[in-house]
Amino acid sequence: VAALAGCQVEPRATYAPSYGARPARELAVYRLAVHPLHNPQRLAEVYGPIVAHLNQRLGGPVLQLEAARSYEEFESKLYGRNYELALPNPHQTLHALHSGYRVFGKMGDDQRFRGLILVRRDAGLLRVEQLRGTTVSFPAPTALAATMLPLWYLHTHGLDANRDIRRRYTGSQESSIMSVYLGDSAAAATWDVPWEAFQRSRPEMAAALVVRWITDPLLNNSLMARDDVPPDLVQRVGALLFALHESPEGARLLAQIPISRFEPASAETYGPVQAFLDTYERTIQ
Amino acid sequence: VSAPSAAGPGPAAPTASPAGPAAPRPRRWRPVAPAWLPTIRAQLILGVTAVHLMLVAGLTVEVVTRQRSFLTQQSREEAEGLARLLALNSSSWVLANDVAGLGEMVAALREHADLRYAVVASTGGQVLAHTDPGKVGLHLTDPQSLAVLQGPPLLQVVHADEALLDVAAPVFSSTGDCIAWVRIGEGQEAITRNLAAVRRDGLVLGLAAALLGAAFAAAVGFRLTTRTRHLLSISQGVRAGRTDLRANLGGGDELAQLGAGFDAMLDGIQARECENARLEAELLHAQRLESVGRLAGGVAHDFNNLLTAIVGNAELIRDQLPEGDLRTSAGEILEAGRRAAEVTRGLLAFSRKQLLSPARLDLREVVRGTDRLLARLIGEDIQVVLRTSEEALEVVGNRAQLEQVLMNLGTNARDAMPAGGTLTIEVSSAELPDAEVAARGLRSRRLALVAVRDTGCGMDPATRSRIFDPFFTTKEVGKGTGLGLSMAYGILRQHGGCIEVQSEPGRGTTFLLYLPLAPATGPDVAAVRSTPAPTDAPVRPVTAGAVGAVGVPGQETILLARVRGALDHRGRESGS
DSSP states (O other): OOIIIIOOOOOOOOOOEEEEESSOOOOOOOEEEOOOOSOOHHHHHHHHHHHHHHHHSSSSSSEEEEEOOHHHHHHHHHHHOSSSSEEHHHHHHHGGGGGEEEEEEEEGGGGGGOEEEEGGGOOOOSSGGGGGEEEEEOTTTTTTTIIHHHHHHTTTTOOOOOTSSSSEESSSSHHHHHHHHTTTTSSEEEHHOOOOOOOHHHHHHHHHEEEEOOOOOOOOOEEEEETSSSSSHHHHHHHHTHHHHHHHHHHHHHHHOOOOEEEEGGGGGGHHHHHHHHHHHOOOO | OOOHHHHHHHOOOOOOTTTTTOOOOOOOOOOOOTTTOHHHHHHHHHHHHHHHHHHHHHHHHHHHHHHHHHHHHHHHHHHHHHHHHHHHHHHHHHHHHOHHHHHOOOHHGGGGGGGEEEEEETTTTTEEEEESSTTTTTTTHHHHHHHHHSSSSSOOOESSSSSSEEEEEEEEEEOOOEEEEEEEEEEEEEHHHHHHHHHHHHHHHHHHHHHHHHHHHHHHHHHHHHHHHHHHHHHHHTTTOOOOOOOOOSSSHHHHHHHHHHHHHHHHHHHHHHHHHHHHHHHHHHHHHHHHHHHHHHHHHHHHHHHHHEEEHHHHHHHSOOOTTTHHHHHHHHHHHHHHHHHHHHHHTTTTTTTOEEEEEEEHHHHHHHHHHHHHHHSSSSEEEEEEEEEOOEEOOOOOHHHHHHHHHHHHEEEEEEETTEEEEEEEEEEEOHHHHHTOSSSEEEEEEEEEEEEEEEOOHHHTTTTTTTTTEEEEEOOOOOHHHHHHHHHHTTTOEEEEEEEEETTTEEEEEEBBBBBSSSSOOHHHHHHHHOOOOOOOOOOOSOOSSSSOOOHHHHHHHHHHHHHHHHHHHHOO
């Protein structure tokens, strides 16, 4: 009885996880970050299979998809050189060039890289001028297709983008769309890819909205590699991506984005974007 | 195995009969008392205490085992739930590699009291978030962690012991890919504390139960052994000769019943001893009366012969003397001789040396025959009540002697009731046990009983013990010879019966006369005749004209001389 009750022995821990500065098994992991085209889960659904496809074929180095919850976060990490590989938008591409990244490819289908301005079907908004004095939602200030192109469109179609509307940056494409659906804003800016995704995922909401205005297209998102990533890896990743559309499996993966192909590109390819941005930044504050 | 008997003489061990082999005896169960537990009280206390302790210890072990199982399962479910929840919430943050957001989520888990650590690690083992922020960026390197990272993405227990429960849960993306791992380490101190509390409570309850049990056992044992020792002391006292001791155990339990049985046994022993003492006293009394009777009979026999000569010669002298002083003196001598003859007759009756003419008598008729005489004898102040049985009570005896007995008893009753009262005579049958028959010296169990009861002053034990002694009397001098009851005693004894007295001062006196009933067929006179017949006839005054053909009852010279003298005198007077 004394042994039962009298001897309360504090149990001594026999296990605790141990930590080291280096992994027990060295693996070359390269993070491939995609700018917030979607929320992280959706982004994983779309780009996860492509990353898996690449990992199966690289045979050594491991690519790890990384999403970002916001443009700010993505840009902060991108400009801080946290990603080895990245898929930024054209505006971010131009800035990342100054952070040691180089362009080695881009999404195809530049004609689809355009801005869309959505309104509620029942809002009765048919002319740009009707937006004067209203709130218009945008994903983020640096979203080229979904923010800069729509703002430039409004500015060049009868409104002073700096004065006639109240801008609301929602942080993501989907939030921007939801903003106009919920009536928090009179119009919402986005671009084709997220709008199509929204139509698929929430058709009943999408049915209440209508694309009222469409901007001119610009160059699509780029593929960038940090300057310390082995060139052969960049080359091999590029080659795999650029060949995706050549196989049915690759085509199905691309259709998820959706684009028809990836294609080689360089910093010079984004010269027109730089020109647009120069004009835009001089005009739109 | 039998324990050595206690000091002192004990019951003799049964031995085999010399006539043959002993019959097999039933085996008797004899418990073995350990030497270190010499008393029932000690055995009871230790036994009850040990049983209580064992029961509570067993119960505590059972409760601790069940509680340990329950708490361990509960802790595991809690840890798994926490890991699952953290994994579910971490998915987007892992996809975004938002270590700050992950850090905030993990930090929120610190509120869990038993949480040792929470870790979100990449599939490569790099710590993305940790409750210890200093470990963020490090890599898991221990074998168990590496086994988890390289194994299938399943919720699993990495480690479990009394100190720590480590659970790992995979973090899945929306496509079902494992993108990270969550590790939850939950300390088991609460379980240990809880179990220790249960054990402590068990100890307290066990000790309390043991103490209460021991106290109860001590109380019961004290009562048991105290009373047992009391019984033992009583038995020792009885063995030492004290028959007045009694256990007098109260209560209604088995020991009290044993004590009651013990007391009843002692009562029986004492009653038997009293009865034995009474019978012994009666025997001694009877022997004493027998001795006295034999002595008195011998003296009376000789004295009777002398009296015959004295009375006869005194009568001759008186008859030959002329009227005058001498003739008067001779008459006084004659009268004194007659009174002396009465005394000798009583003594002879007491000593059973009277001649009897036995006959078959109905005792009821004998008693009824004395009714008128008794009424005349005792006077009008005393009521005589006579009760006889309906059945005939035939005895073999001498009617005159039996009537004499009743008359003597009536006389005594009259004297005991000077202010009047009731004299009751009951005649009935009785049947005594063999022991009583033997103790009374009776020849038969079937008896006729005559109870003579008065409502007089009664007798004290001293008087009662001597009333059958010859010449003992409480009457004034000259009012009694002191031979009435002695005669009654002798007559009853001579008839094969006995007489007893029951009396207490102020409560009257009862004389019980037992006479053996006659056999169903034929007069049985042998019983009475078997009594040693007296060789001497009682003194019978010889009167003139009473003698025709004269037989000589004795051979003594004096008697012959007296007879010769008397015949001569008669011859001279008659001239024949």
